[in-house]
Amino acid sequence: MPLIQVIIVAFALYALTRAVLRFRSGELHLGQVALWSAFWIGVGVVAVIPQTTSWLASAVGVGRGADLVIYCSIIALFYAVFRLFVRIERMERHITGLVRQIGLRDARLLEDGERKREVA
């Protein structure tokens, strides 16, 4: 078996065990570990049986297996970036809310016991 396949399978196994460990420790929930496990198993399968991508490609009507991998990767990356944008935007709003809360509190303009939710 070519070295690259060994390396990829080894890494996929490593990533898989990390995902399961994270699930055990409570960092990831079931849905997330299932998704990541499927992904890394898929990576391992494609590494060992490269023809898998060609078969999948013809199944969906794309020229070559490599093309299919690239198309899927681009779509996945766009989606990941979009999610990041959304998260960053939410964090910016939270930061502004905190800064506003501090400012109003220092200026003694907050009523006693007024909650953060009303200020953000």
Place this chain on the structure above:
Amino acid sequence: MKTVVVIPAYNEERHVGDVVRSLRSVADAVVVVDDGSADRTGEIAANAGAVVVTHVINRGYGAGTATGIAAALRLGADAIVTFDADGQHAASDVPRIVQPIADGSADVVIGVRTVERDRIPATRRAAHWCANALTYALFGMWVTDSHSGLRAFSCRMAEGMELKCDRMEVASEIIKEIKRGGWRLGEVPIVPIYTEYSLSKGQSFTVGLKTAWRLILSKVLH
């Protein structure tokens, strides 16, 4: 009718003192939001008699405006006026834009820069038109001067507004809120005071592009 003027300010120590003092005769209170300034903006504003609310870090003109409005509401304002710190606005225009709020004919008034148009540099006018066009394209409301910083709000509208934009694109978000809440908009002509200083403080082309981008992004993300 209690009128509170809100001035978001970032590194405006040069003029904020004069601006605050000039407003003493037309406002019941002046709130200066010191948006993380590195200079003595906050100190000078306080000495001039303003209520100063300080952002510990810079969050942007939009964030400063929303904080100022929140502060004004807590001070019991009936009418809230947003005003620029760089001397572009005249204190004498405050009663003129508050008037429609006071007589109940409008919930929000924008001071539009239509008088003596030739005083406004052509590039600036083109930029204003682009901002108006983008605001219309995104939110379906054409306003004569969507990015004028001189506005008046009734406290009712101020309470109902949700401003999530942190930077200069908040101007368009305000238009969006007007449409969303069905608030009545009035427009009063004003003459902007373009000095070398206030012109330098305006948005450059790159900043304008960034603002436009942030506006489009906010439409998708919010």
